[in-house]
Amino acid sequence: MIEIENLTKTFGTQTVISDVSGIFYPGKIYGFVGRNGSGKTVLMKMILGFIKPTSGTIKVNGKQVGKEIDIPDDIGAIIETPGFLPEYSAFQNLKLMAMIRGKITSKRIRETIKLVGLDPDSKKHVGKYSLGMRQRLGIAQAIMEDPQILLLDEPLNGLDNEGVEEMRNVLLKQKDQGKLIIIASHSKEDIDILCDEIFRFDHGKIIGHEVRG
Structure with a gap:
């Protein structure tokens, strides 16, 4: 609350x-x-x-x-434009963020990336992502630790x-989880x-x- x-x-x-x-x-x-x-x-x-x-x-x-x-x-948050390391992949970016708290596994990160419609195995650098792909990754970053x-x-x-x-469906499912x-x-x-x-x-x-x- x-x-x-x-x-x-x-x-x-x-x-x-x-x-x-x-x-x-x-x-x-x-x-x-x-x-x-x-x-x-x-x-x-x-x-x-x-x-x-x-x-x-x-x-x-x-x-x-x-x-x-x-x-x-x-709390998980997206405030203004999500900031990621452009030369790293989606998985590498989220893995680095997850290491700060050490709360989640690589498996959880991969599941969350899939949940938002991205490929956790892709080697594509985030710097080459479209704005929409970056937004998806931002949502993944916000929800990955299950805040x-x-x-x-x-x-x-x-x-x-x-x-x-x-992504609306992803957010509505988060709401349904309380x-x-x-x-x-x-x-x-x-x-x-x-x-x-x-x-x-x-x-x-x-x-x-x-x-x-």
Whole structure:
């Protein structure tokens, strides 16, 4: 569970998040929508512990980010463009990332690469991947360690129609497994199909909240 209370973030004289509150539960997909610069990505980075709030609190599974924990350890994320080593293959990239925590096996990495529609045996360097292939690999990186929370910033960007449908199904299966998923997207169709609740942002404020179903 993620609990956000009276969260504000300023950079100098600019307020990018203004008094935002919300509670996010497992087994649901939440959509963050709004124009570029409306605060969606900054809020995700604060949940991850990458940016400290000016005021207010964020709790992930009952622990306050920046106080009781620096960076929550049960979150998978895509924030902005996924960054990979261009001269390495998909498997090599994910293997290097997995070595940081040592939580998963090579078998799990290979299964996850297959799950997102890529070939774990391919020697093709990620630097030669299309944007859509990089997005698939970004989703694989986010889910490979089976985190309970996913924060995904434009996760379906650059995918063709078939790829979008395949990755939507991957995310819906993650939800069915009880994951808490937050997606920021400019695609109305993705938001409408995937999300149980929608938060609309403008100038750092939540200006609308819609519960589906």
